Each structure stands twice: as structure tokens, then as C-alpha cells.
Amino acid sequence: MGRSIREVMTDRLITLPADASLVDAGKAMQENDIGDVIVMEGDQFLGLVTDRDIVVRGIAEGKDPSSTQVRDVTSADVQTLSPDSTVAEAVDIMRSAAVRRIPVLDGDRPVGIVSIGDLAQQEDEESALADISEAPPND
Numbered sequence: 001m002g003r004s005i006r007e008v009m010t011d012r013l014i015t016l017p018a019d020a021s022l023v024d025a026g027k028a029m030q031e032n033d034i035g036d037v038i039v040m041e042g043d044q045f046l047g048l049v050t051d052r053d054i055v056v057r058g059i060a061e062g063k064d065p066s067s068t069q070v071r072d073v074t075s076a077d078v079q080t081l082s083p084d085s086t087v088a089e090a091v092d093i094m095r096s097a098a099v100r101r102i103p104v105l106d107g108d109r110p111v112g113i114v115s116i117g118d119l120a121q122q123e124d125e126e127s128a129l130a131d132i133s134e135a136p137p138n139d
Helices: 022-032 051-061 087-097 116-123 128-134
Strands: 015-017 036-041 044-050 101-106 109-115
Touching: 015 022, 022 036, 022 051, 036 109, 044 051, 044 101, 044 109, 087 101, 087 116, 109 116
Parallel strands: 015 036
Antiparallel strands: 036 044, 101 109
């Protein structure tokens, strides 16, 4: 059957409300050394916002990062996995959708995220990507 996503996902999630600003998202990413945050509308999963979303959909379009809400740049049409999904399913989604991160939901509740680096570390610990993913940040 293959390894489950539960075995490889990161369960330390940072969430923000949809009305948080791009500055709030950037600070959360900086403080937690991450490249994405889960965006919530109340207690419902809305989507995922990445550092790239902030730059490409926000700053590059001239939006004010202090007043632009994360909902305005959030990738809301993201594919998700369940904790019982397989690593093979995650790989298939990453390949077909050209994404590097997939939120993991238990029902409607976000419980984790799996990244291409997580998969590299699990599948081929000797790969360059696994080495990079395990390395400490270079602030």
C-alpha cells in the first residue's frame, strides 16, 4: 500500500485568518522559518499562501502589503490530501499540479502539510534535495 502521508507530513502548522495582512503573513513565515501559511476563514480551511504568492500576486502587482489581506493572494484552489493518503498520491499531485506543498486535511480541519522536501527526505535520504531540506536555514 505504501507509506501514508501521516508518516511524512509536518504537523506543525501556522495558520492565519483570511483578513490578516501580507505583512502579517510575511512575519509569520520569517518567525517560523517557513515558506507558507494555512489561511482560515473562521474555522474553515480557505487555502494556502506562500512566500511566492505574496511576491507574485501581491507586491509585483503593486498591492500595499500592509493593507492587502492574505485572502486576496491565497491559492484557494489547492489540492489537499488526507492523513491516510499515500506518498505516491502526493508525488502524483505534485507532478501533475506542479506544486511543492500540499495541505493535509482531516475532514475540513488542517492537520499538516507535506512538502517536496519532506518526500525527498523520506524517499531518498542521499539526494541533494533531502540534504538541502535537512540543512539549517541560512538567515
